[in-house]
Structure formats: structure tokens, C-alpha cells
Amino acid sequence: MVQEVVHPFAKYLRSAMMPHIWCPGCGNGIVLNCFVHALDELQKDLDKLVVVSGIGCIGRTAGYTNADSFHTTHGRAIAFATGVKLANPELEVVIISGDGDLFAIGGNHFIHAARRNIGIKVICANNFNYGMTGGQQGPTTPLEASTTTTPYGNIEHPFNLVHLAAASGATYVARWTTLHVRRLTQSIKRMLQKEGFCFIEVVSPCPEIFGRRNKMRTGLEMMEWFRRASVVENFSDPSKAEISPEKIVVGEFVNTEKVSYERLLHEKIAQINEKVMGW
Amino acid sequence: MTGKRTLPTGAHFMSGDIACAEGAIAAGCRFFAGYPITPATEIAEHLSERMPEFGGIYIQMEDEIASIAAVLGASYAGLKAMTATSGPGFSLMQENIGLAVMTETPCVIVDIMRGGPSTGQPTLPGQQDVMQAKWGSHGDYGIIALAPSSVQEMFNLTIEAFNLAETYRVPTLLMGDEIVAHMWEKVVIPPTSEIRIVNRKKPHVSPSEYAPFMPEDDLVPPMACFGEGYRFHATGLTHDERGYPRTQNSEVQTRLVRRLCEKINKNADKIIKVEEVMLEDADVVVVAYGIVARAALSAVRKAREAGIKAGLLRLITLWPFPEKHVARIAGQAKAIVVPEMNCGQIVREVERAVKGTPVSFLSKLGEDPHTPHEILDVVRRCS
Ligand code: SF4
Numbered sequence: 001m002v003q004e005v006v007h008p009f010a011k012y013l014r015s016a017m018m019p020h021i022w023c024p025g026c027g028n029g030i031v032l033n034c035f036v037h038a039l040d041e042l043q044k045d046l047d048k049l050v051v052v053s054g055i056g057c058i059g060r061t062a063g064y065t066n067a068d069s070f071h072t073t074h075g076r077a078i079a080f081a082t083g084v085k086l087a088n089p090e091l092e093v094v095i096i097s098g099d100g101d102l103f104a105i106g107g108n109h110f111i112h113a114a115r116r117n118i119g120i121k122v123i124c125a126n127n128f129n130y131g132m133t134g135g136q137q138g139p140t141t142p143l144e145a146s147t148t149t150t151p152y153g154n155i156e157h158p159f160n161l162v163h164l165a166a167a168s169g170a171t172y173v174a175r176w177t178t179l180h181v182r183r184l185t186q187s188i189k190r191m192l193q194k195e196g197f198c199f200i201e202v203v204s205p206c207p208e209i210f211g212r213r214n215k216m217r218t219g220l221e222m223m224e225w226f227r228r229a230s231v232v233e234n235f236s237d238p239s240k241a242e243i244s245p246e247k248i249v250v251g252e253f254v255n256t257e258k259v260s261y262e263r264l265l266h267e268k269i270a271q272i273n274e275k276v277m278g279w
Numbered sequence: 280m281t282g283k284r285t286l287p288t289g290a291h292f293m294s295g296d297i298a299c300a301e302g303a304i305a306a307g308c309r310f311f312a313g314y315p316i317t318p319a320t321e322i323a324e325h326l327s328e329r330m331p332e333f334g335g336i337y338i339q340m341e342d343e344i345a346s347i348a349a350v351l352g353a354s355y356a357g358l359k360a361m362t363a364t365s366g367p368g369f370s371l372m373q374e375n376i377g378l379a380v381m382t383e384t385p386c387v388i389v390d391i392m393r394g395g396p397s398t399g400q401p402t403l404p405g406q407q408d409v410m411q412a413k414w415g416s417h418g419d420y421g422i423i424a425l426a427p428s429s430v431q432e433m434f435n436l437t438i439e440a441f442n443l444a445e446t447y448r449v450p451t452l453l454m455g456d457e458i459v460a461h462m463w464e465k466v467v468i469p470p471t472s473e474i475r476i477v478n479r480k481k482p483h484v485s486p487s488e489y490a491p492f493m494p495e496d497d498l499v500p501p502m503a504c505f506g507e508g509y510r511f512h513a514t515g516l517t518h519d520e521r522g523y524p525r526t527q528n529s530e531v532q533t534r535l536v537r538r539l540c541e542k543i544n545k546n547a548d549k550i551i552k553v554e555e556v557m558l559e560d561a562d563v564v565v566v567a568y569g570i571v572a573r574a575a576l577s578a579v580r581k582a583r584e585a586g587i588k589a590g591l592l593r594l595i596t597l598w599p600f601p602e603k604h605v606a607r608i609a610g611q612a613k614a615i616v617v618p619e620m621n622c623g624q625i626v627r628e629v630e631r632a633v634k635g636t637p638v639s640f641l642s643k644l645g646e647d648p649h650t651p652h653e654i655l656d657v658v659r660r661c662s
């Protein structure tokens with residue numbers, strides 16, 4: 001009689017939803033893996049965890065995580081999560097979504113959630129394009145990169161996501177690539193222990209759609225780029241944190257303390273009630 | 280001791296927007312997210328003051344899309360939640376109203392209609408969003424929309440909207456107009472104990488057995504909320520009863536979308552409310568809703584004084600459309616008159632329902648609503 005072997009992390013995944021939809025060589029699985037490791041190391045209560053995603057390949061992560069999870073419309077994960085966190089501040093609310101979702105259609109929600117310092121945690125898998133819809137240009141596509149909508153090379157300047165997050169008021173900002181699994185896991189752990197709005201960018205390979213058009217046909221070739229180009233520059237100026245064929249600046253850029261919106265809100269509510277009711 | 284926290288039981292003089300905000304609090308709403316827009320802004324302003332007194336959340340979001348998305352999040356986190364807007368903002372919300380339908384999220388959306396299209400007439404009334412209420416989001420779905428005619432109804436129907444939203448797990452729309460929102464009238468607020476409140480039904484199985492979209496006999500699934508240990512998934516994608524995406528499966532799509540429509544259609548008799556005035560022997564029936572119904576009532580009374588057998592069918596529920604009520608009056612009346620502040624929206628539904636009885640449409644756009652005399656003239660011509 002063969003004993004059934006259960007993966008030690010099986011409890012973190014919604015096994016009934018497997019197999020996942022991701023391509024071989026995709027970085028999304030690594031992001032999920034690091035997230036799950038961080039949850040495990042912190043012994044997070046899965047009953048109090050809510051994972052929210054928008055649309056795109058990485059957006060399926062919500063469904064794959066064995067917690068309460070919600071797959072919103074394109075770009076609206078942060079706005080939805082804001083409602084969740086304010087309605088029940090006891091919940092740990094984590095958003096795992098993509099660059100197009102969070103920064104094109106969702107850009108406005110991102111900067112405002114960071115400005116308010118709502119205690120939600122955002123992990124962005126940045127693969128430089130819209131993988132699921134077939135590899136169109138997005139807000140992080142590098143200059144001159146080839147995509148299905150920039151066949152002559154991209155002429156739009158990309159967002160520097162860590163700079164944007166820091167400038168908008170995030171209390172924790174980091175960037176890693178999917179090569180940096182240990183540091184990424186540590187970063188996620190650190191983020192999950194913080195109070196305010198936190199942001200981690202994970203530069204992630206999309207070999208099937210982006211790499212293929214940009215001379216990196218396999219996940220391995222993209223990971224080779226990350227290995228060759230990544231430089232850890234902790235607490236360096238996020239405005240100078242470049243991503244180019246030669247250099248990918250990674251590290252922790254911001255780690256500050258600032259009272260969260262939900263704490264201010266609930267303190268305010270308590271004050272008002274004291275005044276009104278004389279409690 | 281009567282703190283400010285207590286609901287203002289008794290007679291008050293207040294505006295429609297304020298009555299709506301008080302109705303929301305009375306219904307148990309504890310989350311409001313919105314974005315300022317005339318003529319709905321006073322709902323937000325009033326709730327920014329009142330919500331904290333009840334431990335509730337008020338937040339001004341960065342736009343209407345964020346507002347409705349936050350409302351859905353708050354509802355799934357266990358609170359009764361609402362937003363309020365007007366035409367342009369209502370248009371922005373449509374995609375997430377579809378998400379609310381698909382994920383069966385109880386919530387209330389107040390649309391104070393003004394003249395459109397586009398920025399249109401921010402300070403003047405309209406009834407130009409009633410088709411948007413039914414068809415605004417993409418795909419097929421059932422929805423509930425109510426049309427208040429008075430400040431008292433802004434209060435009463437806001438409570439009713441929450442009750443319906445919770446009962447059927449459906450976004451419920453309160454379709455007011457600039458006049459009912461801004462006019463001041465007497466409102467009687469009953470003692471809290473006399474207000475009927477409905478809460479969403481909760482699962483009665485263990486988390487491992489729970490399927491978040493498995494309907495009961497009324498076609499509505501019980502709803503667990505985040506943090507209650509059920510660990511469920513919800514998605515805007517076509518999903519099975521467990522909430523898992525099944526986007527390639529026509530059977531699942533058919534079963535799901537039909538149920539989303541049928542849970543409203545099959546319960547229509549329980550949902551629909553109309554007011555019938557002097558219909559028993561009416562030859563000419565005016566069908567109206569919202570602020571226009573008040574001029575229509577006056578016109579019907581004047582017609583009776585002049586010896587014309589006129590009656591009024593006031594639609595309180597716009598969606599699901601009170602088809603049976605309209606069909607019934609069409610069977611006995613010689614003529615039907617539909618005054619509306621648009622170029623013809625609900626009149627099309629009336630025509631579909633009456634089959635044969637002549638329908639006169641009285642359209643008005645712009646500043647003032649119909650006067651009783653304008654409606655009376657048409658009633659006279661039809662009699
Ligand atoms: S398209 Fe790209 S991002 Fe999407 S699953 Fe495939 S490799 Fe990953």
C-alpha cells in the first residue's frame with residue numbers, strides 16, 4: 001500500500017483548481033511560490049487572508065491561493081481591496097497582479113491607495129507586456145522592445161514602478177526578479193509585517209510572449225538576463241533604479257513607518273463617538 | 280438618553296438626498312464610497328457626517344469606478360454597502376455593476392438622474408438613465424431598480440433597496456431624479472423597531488462543503504464573507520458553483536447566466552411594487568414613475584373632476600418591469616398615456632406589454648418636469 005504523499009505546501013493552494021494555466025518558463029509560479037513560503041514562515045492565518053487580483057495571467061493567483069480570494073475586473077483590484085480592508089481591518093489583504101492591470105488601467109487607484117496609505121500589500125509581476133491578450137505593449141514595456149502592437153519598436157517611455165510607488169507614498173517599496181527567490185520571500189515577509197501600503201515589483205519572465213519577440217525565447221534565457229544584469233542597490237534612489245538590457249537595479253528602496261489610513265479612520269470614528277455620546 | 284447616534288424617529292423636513300442617506304443608515308448600511316457629482320453629492324456629504332456616528336465607513340474615492348469597486352469589496356467583507364452618483368458616474372460604474380451581478384454581491388447604487396447625454400444638465404432633472412439601469416453593463420443579467428417619487432420614498436425605498444439586494448444577492452438601483460433629490464418635504468421616520476431589515480442568508484454547511492454559488496430553491500446562494508473561514512473564490516469569469524472559472528464550458532455559462540436572470544424574473548411578483556389610483560373603471564390610464572408621477576396624479580384627479588374616467592399606474596419598481604400590471608390595465612383601458620423625461624424609454628416597455636391598446640407618449644426634456652395640465656391635455660385627447 002503506497003502512502004499518499006502530500007506536498008508540505010499543499011494547504012496553501014487550491015488543489016482543485018490545478019493544473020494552473022501558466023506557460024512553461026513563466027515567472028508567475030515563482031511569485032506564487034515565494035508568496036506561499038512567506039505565508040508559511042510567518043505562519044499566517046489563512047482564514048484571515050484575502051488575495052485579490054485583476055485580469056491577466058498572474059491574476060489567476062487569487063484563485064490558486066487557498067484563502068478567501070477575489071478576481072476583479074481589469075485594473076480594479078486595489079479599489080476592491082480598499083473596500084475589503086476598510087470594512088474589516090483584521091484581514092490581511094494582498095493583491096497579486098500584473099503591470100498592465102495595476103499601472104495602465106489601474107494606475108490611478110495605485111497612486112491614491114499609496115497616498116492614503118491603506119494597509120494593503122501589492123505584489124506586481126512585471127513582465128513588460130500584456131501576456132494573456134497576446135503580448136501587446138504596456139506601461140512598462142522598455143523603449144525599442146518589440147511587442148505585437150509595437151512591431152517597429154516601442155517609442156513610449158516606461159514607468160519606473162518603484163519610483164512611482166515611492167513618490168506616491170508607499171511605506172515599503174522593493175524590486176526583485178524571479179531569480180531572487182530568497183530575497184523576494186524575505187521581502188514579502190517584511191511587507192506582511194508592516195502596517196501601511198506596501199509594494200513589491202517582481203521582474204518576471206514571460207518567455208512565451210515577450211521573450212520570444214525580444215531574443216529571449218525561453219524562461220532560462222530571460223533568467224540569464226536577470227542574472228547578468230541585476231545589481232542589488234538597497235536604499236538607493238528609486239528614481240535612478242533603471243531596468244535596461246545592461247542593468248536591473250533591485251533591492252529594498254523604501255522602508256518607513258507611517259500610520260495607516262484605516263487606523264486613522266477608526267481612531268477618528270472612536271473620537272467622534274466619544275464626543276457625540278459622551279462615552 | 281438620546282444621543283445624536285439615534286435615528287431621527289418622527290416627522291422631519293429634509294431633502295431627498297438626506298432622506299436617502301438616512302434610509303441607508305436605517306437599513307444597516309455601514310460602508311459608503313463615492314465620488315462627488317451633482318445632484319447626488321449631498322448623500323455623500325450627509326453620510327460623511329453620519330456614518331462615523333454609527334461606526335460606519337465613509338470614503339471619498341478617486342473616481343466612480345473605484346467607488347463601486349470598493350463597495351463590492353466592503354460587501355464581500357461583510358458590510359452593507361452603498362454608493363451614490365449621477366448619470367456620468369453611473370456610466371463609469373457599469374463594468375463593475377456587471378461584476379456585482381456575476382459575483383452576486385449585495386449592494387445599493389443610487390443614481391440621481393440629471394439631463395444627459397454626457398455632462399448634460401447637472402442641476403436639472405431627467406429620466407434618461409432607466410434603460411442604462413437595465414442594459415448598461417455588458418452581457419445578460421437581471422437587476423432591480425426602484426424609482427422614488429417623493430422625499431419620503433427616498434427614505435423608504437433606500438431601505439427597500441438594501442433589503443432586496445440582500446435577499447437576491449443582486450446590485451439594486453435607486454433611480455431618483457434631481458427633483459426628488461433636491462426638494463425638501465416632510466418625512467416620517469418610524470421607530471427603528473418598526474423598520475423591516477433583511478440580511479443576507481448565511482451558509483449552513485461546513486467550509487469544506489460550502490459552494491459559494493450553489494443556489495437554493497429561490498435561486499439565491501447563501502453568502503459567506505471574507506474572514507469567516509470558508510476560504511472561497513469569486514470571479515467575474517464564468518464560474519461553476521464552487522466559484523471556479525469555467526470559461527470554455529457552454530453548459531456552465533448557460534446554467535449560470537440563466538440563473539442570474541431567473542432569480543430576478545422568477546421572483547418578480549415578490550419584488551415588484553406599483554401604486555394604483557382609480558384604475559377600477561379607468562378608460563385612460565397614465566403610466567408614470569418618479570417625479571413625473573406626481574404631476575400625473577394631479578392630472579388624473581383633474582380629469583376625474585372633468586368627468587373623464589382616468590387612472591394612474593405608478594411604477595415603483597422599474598426593473599423587473601411590471602409587465603403584468605401594465606398588461607392588465609391595457610385589457611380594460613381605451614388608451615394609455617406615458618409621460619417621461621426622456622425621448623422614450625419606459626414607454627417602449629409599456630408598448631411591449633399592452634399589445635394593441637393605443638399608447639400616447641408625452642416626452643419632455645430640459646428644465647421642468649411635466650405640468651399636470653400638459654398631461655391632462657393628452658388624457659383629454661385620448662378620452
Ligand atoms: S503568456 Fe507570459 S505571463 Fe502569461 S503565462 Fe505565458 S509566459 Fe506567463
